[in-house]
Amino acid sequence: MGKRTIHIESRTERLVAVREFVSVAARESGFPDDEVSKIALAVDEACTNIIKHAYKFDPTKEISVTVKNKTGALEIVITDTGIGFDPSRLQSPDMKEYLTHYRHGGLGVYLMKSLMDKVAYKINAGRRNEVHLTKYLPR
């Protein structure tokens, strides 16, 4: 398959198209259904963060999602040109504390880290920000 890209406007109604695009690619790469669901959810979370935090719901902005087949792995690169927000600096919440104190928000980044094997950020605020999500094929 190599590499393919979808470009979407920064709107939450476009999340379904991203999930479908990523699910097809992951399935074609040989991931089983439960792993396909995890990858699609992680990409949804990355795009939702961009729509809310990097673009602040400005629907004129664009998000690009590129899937790359690598040996034994699928890499997804999500690109935006919004304000630089580097969630890798955020500490993962202690979920027990989070739940018992009825905390809100911040679950998307935690989910991405839990669902994927590797999460990396390249931030160049206002120019080009990238989130790299990698999942290894089960042996």
Place this chain on the structure above:
Amino acid sequence: MSEFKIALREHDTVHVLELKGYLDAHTAPTLEEAFQTLLKNQRYNIVVNCKDLSYISSAGLGVFMAYIEDVRKNKGDIKLSNMSAKVFNVFDLLGFPLLYEITKDEQDAVQKFLAAK
């Protein structure tokens, strides 16, 4: 299509929200409105039937977190039922079963409320 629907039913003092479709950042406000309406009308015994819920992201999970404290302060609860393995896995990954009671069937959840009356 990113379709999401909620049907509301009542069993005595228990209110059942039946979710259908995809619960993501786009559709979460619909669930938020449903909770707001229930709380405004002082309905605090809530069962969320997830039988036809095919997808949930953190935006959907956030709605449950946003209302559970108010509901419990008013001696009610949000119980979840009929969850598919796929949706349960997301709840489980975040430890939500520690905070929310998840039953196999809607009727089990309803009965727990009625038995506690």
